[in-house]
Amino acid sequence: MDNSLLARFRRATHGQPVPALIALALIVVVIAAQAPVFMTAGNIANVIDQAAIPAIIVVGLSFVILMGSIDLSVEGVMAVGSMSAALLVANDRNSLDFGLWALPVVMIIGGVLGLVSGLAVTRLRIPSFLATIAIASVASGIALILFGTSAKPQIVDPVFIDLTQGTFLGFTKVSWLALVIVLLGLVIQRYTRFGRYAYVIGGSEEIAKLSGIDVRRYRLLAFVIAGMCSSLAGALTASRTSIGSTTPGDGLLFLTIASVVIGGTILTGGRGGVLHSVIGVLIMGVIVTGMVLIGVSGFYQQIIQGVVLLVAVTAVAWKLRRPMRVVM
């Protein structure tokens, strides 16, 4: 076996998001050079705070994508999460006051939506791409029904609001919550049958089936977990804005999928993982904040994001490039 330093480094870091980390470091260096204020503790805490909710989303999304599926229902499920959370905690619409117990309830609701997506994919054999678009539509309808015909429900539960606005050891509480969920995701990915089978199914569904693995069950579970993460993210957005909204996740679908891809989780499945995606989220967050700190005109931000996405993915995937490789 090749024992050069480089080869040993390659083996040791196999499956780790090294290219994404390098990309993150480079982007940070460039931005910090333009706007030194970027490296202040306060700003770093802000970047992490802003990354917290997308990070929670990508934990769930990663498992779905690892299996080669995709979940485009993020924004719709977040809307249900936001509205139901707002109506379950103390608010100005009704007399419910579940406090933090609203979170598990909201996650169950999101899980059920994920379950429906998963069933459409595994039982009706509808490609996840479309099944989840349809579920996104259904979810946004549910959110509208919850919204009814009065003003946006305002959250008055201080504990629930403190979840995203209060700080602990210099970081917002939601940052810590996201950290816990990311760690949980990593444990699931590394130590559970579900997590390992996500790689197996993404590697080859055929081999998985022939090995007696109930592929449908695990795929279903991935959608359920993704639904739970998205609805939790919706609830946390409600906490952050202190209102329930039918559009709390506008633009987050683009952001999270771009993050997952930039992190190096490939859309055909089998490679990447939770950590990759979280680093992708940080890259996207750093770029958005960096552009404000540098003072890039709003007109160019969209273009820059697109170009960065292309360049980053090209760089991350460059080593995979070879003749006759098939990339869809």
Added chain:
Amino acid sequence: MSAAEPTVAQTSTEAPALRLTDVSKSFGVVNALTKVSLEIRPREVVGLIGENGAGKSSLLKILSGNQTADSGTMELRGRPVTFSSISQAMSNGVAMVYQEQSLLPNVSVAENILLGNERGAVRDGFYRWKQMHRTAQRHLDEVKSGVSPSDITDTLPFAQRQMVEVAKALATGDGSPYDPVILLDEPTSVLESGDIETLFSVIRRVKEHASIVFVSHRLEEVLEICDRVYVMRDGEVVAEVDPAEADVDQLFRLMVGRDLTSGYFREDLSTEPTPDVRLAIESLTGPGFSDVSLGINRGEIVSILGVQDSGRENLGRVLFGALPAAHGSVRIDGERVGLRSTRDAVARGIGYLPSERKIDGAIMGMSVADNMTLAHPDVVSTLGVMRSRRVREVADEWIRRLAIKTSGPAAEMVNLSGGNQQKVVLAKWMLAPDLRVLILDTPTRGLDVGAKSEVYAILHGLAAKGVSIILLADSLEEGIYVSHRVITMADGKVTGEFTSRPGNRPSRTSLIERML
């Protein structure tokens, strides 16, 4: 292992581990199995042979719970069963290694070995990596492989991956308290001879506590390792043979229902090449090989032999434009070949048959006719528009000429057996209006003897028409007997060149010497 389990006293040696009675299975109009009855006894190796499409894989799929029979009964250790899923079969000690088995490239060796069969290594849904690595290590030790269980599979060289496959086969039968039944569907078709020996020694060892079904097209192997052999033909079991009292010719006769009259390699059809050089390769260098110079005459069959990573495969790919050449030149009939894309090669009259039929050769989702005409649409189209009738006629013609077993030109590739798929891919090049050079990468891998023999006949026929053939042979014998000349490669260099004519064949040993 199972012997240690107290619940199972496997004393009733006489009860067959598995018994099938009158099992039938059809796919639409194709009767894959017709009233098959057979039994697999404890602690024996049962051979299963038959031509491509005879129904071997279908039978194994039913035994392993992958498919259900249309009718008939199955008894497991004396009790009637129906497996409704693979995992059910596995938990009852019946496990299968598939013909197209491959390992998952993206997970560790240990996970691959114990996939779907983790037992104690996963408790309550949680992995216990130490135990998993320990169990996997045990199976790796059994095959004497130096691979570490924590290695990621796609970082391993090909040869090591093959041993992991074997280790996995062993582990697969390990999941039940009973003596396992292990179904091996053509495990040797992708193995090199050294690895085959290892596999056989492993089989002999495992046989002490297991029943094994062994499918192979290499009849010598079957005679060597099996205790009993069932011969299948057209979905039926036509004979049960004792290997001690049979020879290859006899097995062949039983399989195809006729005599192997004119010799397996069809040397009778071999013709003399004309003396003019058709393909001239000059100091060609590419990924994995360097400085290859070679001239091939019109109508000449040249086989290239080499072990894994000898560079011969990539030489073939570079010649076809599928991999970039670093430098060097290739000429056909004096004209230089572009080598920049497969298109350049095809335009110059080069055809290529890839080794991985399912990945690179056949387009499974398309019809037989579409597959055949894909490379040379001009043959069946006017001004770029396909003429459906002509497509059908051409396909029908080649189906007839190559004796392809299929329902017709519109049949989807995925429904053909391996050998017949290979013939379709061959036909793709044969209908070229001006085929000059055909490169074949292990074209007979996984084909039955009858089909192999037919492929050799086709090659001789092409050579007789002046096509020059480069054959990356699947076995030494194939290389020696089918070709006019044998080239050996090792470590990316040409190491030897031997003329090979009737009465003047190079010896196995002299070839092996040059290949290492």
Added chain:
Amino acid sequence: MPTSSEVTPVVEVEKGRRPAGSTTRSAKRGERKGAAARVLGFVNQKGLTPAIVVVLMIVVFWAMNPSGVTLNTLSTLFDQSAALLMLALAQSLVVLMGRIDLANSALASFLCVLLVIWLNTLGPIAIPLVLLLGVAIGALQGWVHMYFQIPSFVVTLAVSGIVGGAGLIASGASAVSLIQNFELVQWFYESPGGIPLAFVIGAAIAAVLAFFVAKTARGRTLKAIGSNQRATAYSGIRTTVTVVLGFALAGLLIGIAAIMTVGQLGTASSGIANSLLLPSIAAVVVGGTAISGGTGGPGRIVFGALIIALLRIGLDIIGVPQEFQPIVYGVIVIAAIAITVNRSRTLSVV
């Protein structure tokens, strides 16, 4: 002789193991079909299901609101769906090759803006110019995707951001309107003799594309690439060139969609067609083209586009309450795909 279903399924299962039959298999399904299922299978095979769904939907809508479903309203509906049809056709070519184009509607918006600006400043030459630019950007996307080997999902996602921003800058972040040469693009939306011209032209283009894919050598390679790109390359076909051509052709159709949109609106803005992306993909799949590539084709997309158009607008006609519309939409899309997708072809669904 007992059949398998009569055999008592006795399975030895050890205590503590996964219960027997915990996994059910799918292979058995579909092996024994009734006559009805066979007819349905045939209809599916021939790609007729989307057409039947369209007819069914129109009948249901008519039953719920007879005055809302007339020849006049239907031809209006057809006209309204012409641009969507063009984008769906563009998408179908890309999907056929196993790729996806997420930039399709953003590119249409961008081309709309340029078309208006150029019609005002350069005159009639604007039309070929916009079509050319569509082809060029499409081809460039395809080339970047193939050369750098980046998934089309990512390339087109990025391009959608880039052309979106470019449109914003080109339009000066506001709507631009045609002050001259409107007649050059408006004729699409005339209905001589009650025939919705835009839609008829769209359907004709679909027919040409369907012929291209099904009957020409080049068109067939699109399909081959979608089924097995490596085997196609090993047949001497230049896959990169073909994919680039496929994207370029899609770009041309997107350019036509832009012309139709400007013909309809007389104005443009940087996000004018953006909302058509997901409907265009849904139309492709509802039309029976597998998202995994290799099967289906443009011919069926016409009905897919009609199904989606009926869903987008039809729910208003029959008076489904606004808050229930997204739910009804989602459920019907799933149901429509569930019955139109030809399952026998796809081995796995992800």
Added chain:
Amino acid sequence: AGCSTGGASNADSGETCDETNTHLVMSFRGIDNEYYIAVEAGAKAFAESVGAGDRYQWIENKNDSAKQVAQITQILAETGKCTAINVDPNENAIVPAILNAAKKVGAKVVVQWTLPPGDVTPESYGSTFTSFMAENAETQGYGIAKALFDSMGGKGNVVAIQGLLDNTAQQGRQAGLERALEEYPDITLLDAQPADWDRTLAQNLMQSYLTKYGDQINGVWAANDSLGLGALAALRAQGRTDVGVVGIDGLEESLNEIAKGTGKGGYIATNMSKGSIQGGIGLDIAYQAVTGAIDPDKEPSLNRAFYLETEIITKDNAETALSAPLVADMDFDDPFAVAFEPVFDDK
């Protein structure tokens, strides 16, 4: 044209439209915020006042331009000439298409908020385009900026949080901010960046502003209340109670903030929106044009294109605004009473 089933045939038949056969159509984005709830309440109040509750239709496009055009075209194909449409165009680019569709069948349209591109006015277009009604975005942006600057004592630094850049309301409000800046030479605009009308993005943007400018920031001008409230949350999280924030829309939440605030720092001002008037009176004007009660061509310029009165809410009048009813008191017989200021100067 002899076809009697097609609704569009109404256009050329001489049939008159009255209270019994006029369709009322409201085409808006959605109903998921306070403003649209007020719009629909006002429109419904009007529909019931003329006994047309069952011929009243509220359609939503969910920010989908193509869908809005298609919806209106489709409805017109069914209901034809006797249709009164009150529309909030998803973007100005689609206004001409909507007007043309209406003109084809002879229906009447009142357009809210955004004029078609080019120099198209109701008077130049003709009676189909009965009226244009809006709040003066420039005045709004100016009004809240002035309230903010005054609360800062006329000097200091502000940052701006913009909506979607290609949105006409955003552009008008921004122009108002710039006019106010000219009047207050001691106020400096540090930065202006878009947050796409999204509360979360506004909160994130404000965090970055605070990082970049820190204590320099004395005030925040936001293009609407959602953005303003997002910014307020970011300020609160950093304990910056000294910074004033202004927005537009008059959301109940911002009214509450203003009412309980100090007038220095925290939420300073907003602009009261006129949802029920835009819904009720807008529909009323279109309806009267359809029934012939008014002849658009004979109306004065003011009535064809007008701004509603702009009402800036500060601590002084927040309580009153909070207690105002959802549906404003409207005189449906004299719809043009609300025309406060002409959009186009008389030529």
